[in-house]
Amino acid sequence: MKTTFTAAAALCTVLTASTLARAQNAEAPKTPEPAPAASDTANMDKLQDFKSTGAMNTIPVVPQDPQKAAEIEKTLSRIKLPPDFHISLYAQVPDARMIAVGPQGVVTFVSTRKNKVYALTDRSRSGHATEVKEFAPTVEFKNPNGICFSKDGFLYVAEQNRVLQFPAAEFFYETPDVAVSPIVKQGELIPPSEESFNHSARACVVGPDNKLYITIGQPYNVYAPDKYDMYYKAGLGSIIRMNQDGSGREIFAHGLRNSVGLDFAKDKTLWFTDNQVDGMGDDIPPGEINHATKMGENFGFPWYGGGHVRTNEYKNQTPPADVVFPVVEETAHAADLGLLVYTGKMFPKEYQGAIFSAQHGSWNRTTPVGARVMITKVKEDGTAPEGSKPFAEGWLNSDGEYDGRPVALAQLRDGSLLVSDDFAGAVYRITYGK
Numbered sequence: 001m002k003t004t005f006t007a008a009a010a011l012c013t014v015l016t017a018s019t020l021a022r023a024q025n026a027e028a029p030k031t032p033e034p035a036p037a038a039s040d041t042a043n044m045d046k047l048q049d050f051k052s053t054g055a056m057n058t059i060p061v062v063p064q065d066p067q068k069a070a071e072i073e074k075t076l077s078r079i080k081l082p083p084d085f086h087i088s089l090y091a092q093v094p095d096a097r098m099i100a101v102g103p104q105g106v107v108t109f110v111s112t113r114k115n116k117v118y119a120l121t122d123r124s125r126s127g128h129a130t131e132v133k134e135f136a137p138t139v140e141f142k143n144p145n146g147i148c149f150s151k152d153g154f155l156y157v158a159e160q161n162r163v164l165q166f167p168a169a170e171f172f173y174e175t176p177d178v179a180v181s182p183i184v185k186q187g188e189l190i191p192p193s194e195e196s197f198n199h200s201a202r203a204c205v206v207g208p209d210n211k212l213y214i215t216i217g218q219p220y221n222v223y224a225p226d227k228y229d230m231y232y233k234a235g236l237g238s239i240i241r242m243n244q245d246g247s248g249r250e251i252f253a254h255g256l257r258n259s260v261g262l263d264f265a266k267d268k269t270l271w272f273t274d275n276q277v278d279g280m281g282d283d284i285p286p287g288e289i290n291h292a293t294k295m296g297e298n299f300g301f302p303w304y305g306g307g308h309v310r311t312n313e314y315k316n317q318t319p320p321a322d323v324v325f326p327v328v329e330e331t332a333h334a335a336d337l338g339l340l341v342y343t344g345k346m347f348p349k350e351y352q353g354a355i356f357s358a359q360h361g362s363w364n365r366t367t368p369v370g371a372r373v374m375i376t377k378v379k380e381d382g383t384a385p386e387g388s389k390p391f392a393e394g395w396l397n398s399d400g401e402y403d404g405r406p407v408a409l410a411q412l413r414d415g416s417l418l419v420s421d422d423f424a425g426a427v428y429r430i431t432y433g434k
Contacts, residue, residue, distance in 0.1 A: 044182065053177055055138045059137055059175070060134045062118065062132040062134075064092050065092060069089055069092065073088070076089065079392055081391070084434045085432050086430070087419075087429070088127070089428060089429075090426075095114055095422050095425060096421060096427050097110070097112050097407050097408060098203060099111075101413070102169070103153055103170075104170045105413050107121050108120045108121075109169065111145050113143050113145050113201055115144070117144050117147065119132070119134070135169070136166065138176050139164070142161070143160040143201060144158075144159050148212075150206040151206070154167050154168075155169035156212055160195065161195055162184055163212075183246030184246050189216070190216060191230075199217030203259065203262055211241045211242060211248075212241060212244055213239055215238075215261075218256075218258065222277055222305065222314070232254060238253060238254040239251075239252045239262065239270070252270075252295050253295075253296070254297075255298040256272075257277065259273055261357060269293045273287070275335060276305055276307075283332050285309035286306045287332065287333070287359075288328070288329065289326055289339070303320070306329075327382065327384050328376055331369050331370065332365070334369050335359060335370055336359055338358040338409050339356070342354050342411065346416055356376075357373070358373055359406065360407055361396060371404060371405050374388040374389065374390060403423075404423050404426070406421055407421065412429075416431045417429070
């Protein structure tokens with residue numbers, strides 16, 4: 001009998017492109033559902049029973065190349081920040097995407113869209129990682145983009161079509177074999193028939209209600225009307241939530257196209273980004289920062305492609321009357337991804353409670369935009385009258401080329417910010433001090 005981890009049980013145990021743009025409205029290319037590899041199935045069976053796989057004796061380490069570090073620091077010297085803010089290289093991490101900071105302050109985890117998750121450790125408290133190595137190398141990941149922690153130390157990894165729970169990840173990360181349980185089995189997060197290379201990166205957060213929230217992008221640019229009912233029921237184009245053991249799954253918010261960033265504010269309401277429809281022009285439709293104040297809200301897709309801009313595919317249909325429009329409309333095609341509500345004390349008071357978001361940078365635009373970190377200051381009534389403004393920018397150089405592409409943000413215990421960059425293969429640290 002396989003082990004299913006509850007919080008109490010686990011803690012007790014521990015104590016002992018152009019082509020992409022046309023991800024077409026009629027047919028999105030699908031990836032056939034492969035049968036799990038025998039080695040993967042065998043490894044998972046053993047790990048769930050706290051048994052060694054014997055597959056690996058040492059953990060692969062990511063070398064920190066001094067020459068590459070110097071090149072990255074040169075780029076960082078050109079990044080514009082507000083006065084008295086500073087940015088530096090925290091670690092070299094291949095394909096760095098989402099970031100999950102361990103609640104015990106021991107280790108930080110960084111995801112990729114490929115098949116690796118990395119563990120970063122700053123053993124000397126030097127302000128940069130002194131060790132970067134693979135996490136759970138005997139687990140075969142598939143696009144493990146979404147990672148997040150519960151307050152009591154459970155790490156969740158939301159893959160393309162599976163959700164894994166790692167109890168005591170900050171304890172077990174030192175060995176190749178780790179405790180793991182699939183709380184959503186392979187092929188059960190979305191219908192396998194709807195798997196696609198497009199919009200398959202999940203994001204997750206554990207909310208103040210201790211439930212797990214996961215963004216589920218839909219695979220098309222704009223899906224055909226005959227897909228609507230099935231997608232709505234399956235949670236495609238939604239934010240879903242569930243108990244931490246995978247039970248009680250429900251749709252929290254729908255009418256999304258492809259959200260890859262979310263976080264809760266102090267008032268327990270949820271903020272998230274959403275990416276707009278491609279192929280409508282350089283300057284429309286806008287990207288979005290949205291605010292979910294209760295369960296069941298509809299955020300407008302597929303009737304709206306971003307902001308108040310109607311999609312061509314649904315222009316003759318009457319949209320629902322209860323659509324919730326974005327609080328902030330962002331620059332079109334800047335690709336707003338990771339989002340963080342800042343709760344630290346290192347930054348000045350004006351930044352506390354503000355939203356930081358990462359713009360990955362455009363691909364569907366004649367003149368590139370984005371590749372920066374934005375700041376959105378929110379009032380108590382949930383409005384942001386000043387909109388979003390650049391906080392850290394300069395990764396898009398004067399030649400119109402990308403020297404980096406920010407993806408996501410996380411807050412360290414001291415209040416400094418980490419920023420991931422999958423183009424440079426790096427994680428940066430932003431601090432404040434005169």
